[in-house]
Amino acid sequence: MKIGYARVSTPEQNLSSQIKILKEAGCEKIFTDQLSAVRVVRPGLDQALNISRPGDVLVVSKLDRLGRRTVDLLDFVKVLEDKGVSLESISDGIDPSSAMGRAMFTIASVFAELERDLILERTHAGISAAKANGVKFGPPEKLSDEQVKAASRLLKTADDNGEFPSMSSIAQVFNVDKSTLSRRLKKLDAGA
Template sequence: MALIGYARVSTRDQNPESQTDVLSSAGCEKLFVDRASGTLAKRPALTEALGYLRAGDTLVVTKLDRLGRSVKNLKKISDQLQERGIGLKALSQGIDTTTPGGRLFFHMLAAIAEFEHDLIVERTQDGLAAARARGRKGGRRPKMTENRIKQARAMYETGDHTVQEIADTFGVGRATIYRHLEDKGLKTTQI
């Protein structure tokens, strides 16, 4: 029944000492430290810590965001720990899944966070649908307007400019110029 600590800092420049000091003072026998963004799938120290833990042990973190990349990921890790008989403690949030109240609190937080995420997705989709109904499209505006396409075609037809020169004039790639020339049915020889 050991307390095993896990700390993570997002960049190599950040110092994990504030986390490791808290974990040590909480009684953690062994510490694992990652220096990686939480969004990265590869966190070797976490993988090592999860492999080290045995039934009856408790994984201790300073805050839940140090452990999971997302609510879904955090819930998955928590479920895996629970299946193996391993507890989870988040010191700053007062969560301890080795107690019934701690498990309840953890699942309530996870449910609220998931609900909030679903609301954000729903509002985003509603906003996009409303914008489409008003005739707005997503994405950036095309660089080649109808007027610029006509100018590019005229430059090409005179034969005085290469496709690269035309592309440079309008600040686009050659593929964009070729696409607009071929839309008009002009025969192009790629240069």
């Protein structure tokens, strides 16, 4: 039996093109995951392995769907071999059951790992460049700098009875959590 496996790294990505390729390759069952290949636990791949029997073929559209690190891919092929299951990578055209196929598989694995490392390197460089240019990452601040300064003044201003307002009461005025106000006040005091 041919068992298909498709994976995308994020839920925003689409599995349909991989599933189409696997169906065209004659896969009777197809399992999927929507998570990074770096993750150790991949439920879809685990299910595919659990139903596989000696003589079955695990089919992927491309080797990097199984993983990006060479050592992980080689370990995975060993697991398949121990189960008597062969591997077919459609776009790579590699059959790791022969000596030449294993050599090509190892080379393809090295390139998949290199590709991932280069993507990470470029991503980190882009983030660093953006930060250097003043781009801020993450959700927008819930309080403007002016609001934080006003909150700071309010905390230092006593009422007619000589009592100072609490952090909680000031946070309610600005419709934020006490922890948000406290964090922003610490940043203000630190001069950030």
